[in-house]
Amino acid sequence: MVPASTNDALLANYVPVFVMLPLGVVNAENVFEDPDGLREQLKQLRAADVDGVMVDVWWGIIESKGPKSCEWGAYRELFKMVQEEGLKLQAIMSFHQCGGNVGDAVYIPIPQWVRDVAAANPDIFYTNRSGTRNPEYLSLGVDNEPLFGGRTAVELYSDFMKSFRENMADFLHARLITDIEVGLGPAGELRYPSYPQVQGWSFPGIGEFQCYDKYLTADFRQAAAEAGHPEWKLPDDAGEYNDTPEKTKFFAESGTYLTERGKFFLTWYSNKLLKHADQILDRANQAFLGCKLKLAIKVSGVHWWYKDDSHAAELTAGYYNLTLRDGYRTIARQLTRHDAILNFTCVEMRDSEQPEEAKSGPEELVQQVLSAAWREGIEVACENALNRYDTAAYNVMLRNARPNGINPNGPPKLRISALTYLRLSDVLLESENLATFKLFVKKMHADQDYCPDSQNFFKPIRPMKRSKPEIPMEKILEATEPLEPYPFDPVTDMFSDEASETS
Numbered sequence: 295m296v297p298a299s300t301n302d303a304l305l306a307n308y309v310p311v312f313v314m315l316p317l318g319v320v321n322a323e324n325v326f327e328d329p330d331g332l333r334e335q336l337k338q339l340r341a342a343d344v345d346g347v348m349v350d351v352w353w354g355i356i357e358s359k360g361p362k363s364c365e366w367g368a369y370r371e372l373f374k375m376v377q378e379e380g381l382k383l384q385a386i387m388s389f390h391q392c393g394g395n396v397g398d399a400v401y402i403p404i405p406q407w408v409r410d411v412a413a414a415n416p417d418i419f420y421t422n423r424s425g426t427r428n429p430e431y432l433s434l435g436v437d438n439e440p441l442f443g444g445r446t447a448v449e450l451y452s453d454f455m456k457s458f459r460e461n462m463a464d465f466l467h468a469r470l471i472t473d474i475e476v477g478l479g480p481a482g483e484l485r486y487p488s489y490p491q492v493q494g495w496s497f498p499g500i501g502e503f504q505c506y507d508k509y510l511t512a513d514f515r516q517a518a519a520e521a522g523h524p525e526w527k528l529p530d531d532a533g534e535y536n537d538t539p540e541k542t543k544f545f546a547e548s549g550t551y552l553t554e555r556g557k558f559f560l561t562w563y564s565n566k567l568l569k570h571a572d573q574i575l576d577r578a579n580q581a582f583l584g585c586k587l588k589l590a591i592k593v594s595g596v597h598w599w600y601k602d603d604s605h606a607a608e609l610t611a612g613y614y615n616l617t618l619r620d621g622y623r624t625i626a627r628q629l630t631r632h633d634a635i636l637n638f639t640c641v642e643m644r645d646s647e648q649p650e651e652a653k654s655g656p657e658e659l660v661q662q663v664l665s666a667a668w669r670e671g672i673e674v675a676c677e678n679a680l681n682r683y684d685t686a687a688y689n690v691m692l693r694n695a696r697p698n699g700i701n702p703n704g705p706p707k708l709r710i711s712a713l714t715y716l717r718l719s720d721v722l723l724e725s726e727n728l729a730t731f732k733l734f735v736k737k738m739h740a741d742q743d744y745c746p747d748s749q750n751f752f753k754p755i756r757p758m759k760r761s762k763p764e765i766p767m768e769k770i771l772e773a774t775e776p777l778e779p780y781p782f783d784p785v786t787d788m789f790s791d792e793a794s795e796t797s
């Protein structure tokens with residue numbers, strides 16, 4: 295869209311700010327617990343010129359009573375309040391458990407009737423090499439297995455999203471909901487649960503592959519046989535959660551990951567994740583066809599061991615990313631089919647804040663992932679990974695939001711679509727923290743007044759069209775070719791007194 299005036303041109307730089315709501319705002323009993331308290335907080339957010347909020351729509355709460363028995367009442371109350379307070383909404387289809395990840399303050403398991411299937415068939419859950427199951431999210435190995443009263447996992451997700459659309463039709467029509475974040479794994483992210491704190495992982499352990507359930511094992515065997523290598527097995531030399539790369543045969547210098555067998559495994563492991571995303575996004579697209587909103591997926595910021603040749607932690611998470619192989623542009627290319635937004639986390643982190651031994655590179659990782667998505671022509675949104683209230687973190691977010699600063703003549707070449715701040719709490723609303731946060735919101739808005747239609751000056755949201763035809767895997771894998779990331783300026787339109795700190 296060509297801006298008609300200077301003001302319009304500046305509004306094309308306006309990055310809307312959303313705030314994540316507390317994880318248990320609707321509690322495990324499906325009750326909107328403290329409406330008065332939340333309304334007060336939403337008013338404070340609105341007064342701070344915040345554009346909207348993000349909320350988990352927990353599968354484990356809504357469909358807890360039994361298959362297809364969705365109960366939306368509490369969420370309708372919540373959505374109505376968000377609407378009344380003049381905020382927009384990003385709704386996460388949370389097909390995962392809450393509990394077990396950093397910051398998980400409440401426990402919300404996936405529905406009991408789904409977990410009951412696991413009593414007789416524990417292989418529906420991701421499993422590590424030593425056989426430990428992870429009940430956070432169904433293994434993608436059962437995506438197409440009719441194990442749930444005759445339905446497959448993909449059908450369960452699809453029916454839930456259709457029910458959401460039916461029951462929230464008025465809010466969708468009123469354009470309260472700007473995007474649907476489609477849950478694709480633990481913490482709602484497209485990844486394997488390779489670094490579960492409840493199983494003893496601690497930062498910066500390399501994590502473990504999670505493909506030893508019977509479905510994924512059988513799938514791998516078949517893939518290896520078809521490739522002419524029936525003797526190839528799943529890795530048995532990749533170490534344990536808290537190992538360092540060099541302690542394992544798989545990730546050490548000249549390790550298994552560089553052999554033909556290692557490459558075959560890693561390609562299979564990461565391709566399964568791409569296919570998983572594609573299938574569920576296709577169902578999401580069908581569920582929300584015609585709605586004026588966008589689909590989005592979350593990709594985790596696995597920044598530890600990024601500066602190690604092996605990129606071990608990314609590999610165990612399912613991001614097959616090495617110096618000579620881009621493991622994120624493939625995800626972005628997959629998303630082009632659904633015109634979906636790639637929502638990336640850890641945008642607040644600086645390399646200098648990370649422990650030396652973690653060989654961590656959050657700044658380079660963010661630059662790589664954002665550049666990959668922009669090169670594929672899709673939109674990018676961002677989140678911070680850990681709670682922060684300081685200007686240093688806000689400045690890094692500002693730089694990543696518009697890596698070359700504000701363009702006074704129209705949309706900047708590089709900009710994110712929206713930023714979601716983690717998370718609403720009493721601490722955020724303490725007067726000093728709130729004052730800093732308000733300044734941050736203003737900066738994200740390119741110093742413009744609050745504008746509920748800012749999207750119109752960047753990429754207006756059109757009624758959702760049907761996904762494009764499937765992209766052959768060979769075409770997606772062409773995007774593994776590494777490209778130079780776009781240059782990010784060290785200092786952009788940040789808080790001036792802190793800008794020098796981040797350079």
Ligand SMILES: OC[C@H]1O[C@H](O[C@H]2[C@H](O)[C@@H](O)[C@@H](O[C@H]3[C@H](O)[C@@H](O)[C@@H](O[C@H]4[C@H](O)[C@@H](O)[C@@H](O[C@H]5[C@H](O)[C@@H](O)[C@@H](O[C@H]6[C@H](O)[C@@H](O)[C@@H](O[C@H]7[C@H](O)[C@@H](O)[C@@H](O)O[C@@H]7CO)O[C@@H]6CO)O[C@@H]5CO)O[C@@H]4CO)O[C@@H]3CO)O[C@@H]2CO)[C@H](O)[C@@H](O)[C@@H]1O
Pocket residue numbers: 314317349350386388390391392393395396397398480481482483496497592593594595596597639640677678679680681716
């Ligand atoms: O509602 C939407 C979803 O929300 C939640 O998922 C989000 C998740 O919360 C986010 O973190 C993010 O997920 C990813 C993230 O992108 C990845 O980068 C990664 O996070 C790792 C992180 O990058 C690593 O640096 C490391 O973090 C360790 C950290 O470096 C250590 O300093 C320490 O953190 C302390 C922290 O310093 C301290 O202040 C305190 O903070 C907690 C606070 O006390 C408490 O009151 C509460 O407010 O929570 C605070 C946590 O911020 O304690 C921290 C923990 O001890 O340890 C860190 C952990 O060792 O490791 C991180 C991985 O553990 O992985 C994340 C998860 O995949 O985006 C998610 C999606 O939006 C929910 O989990 C979902 O269910 C919701 O759907």
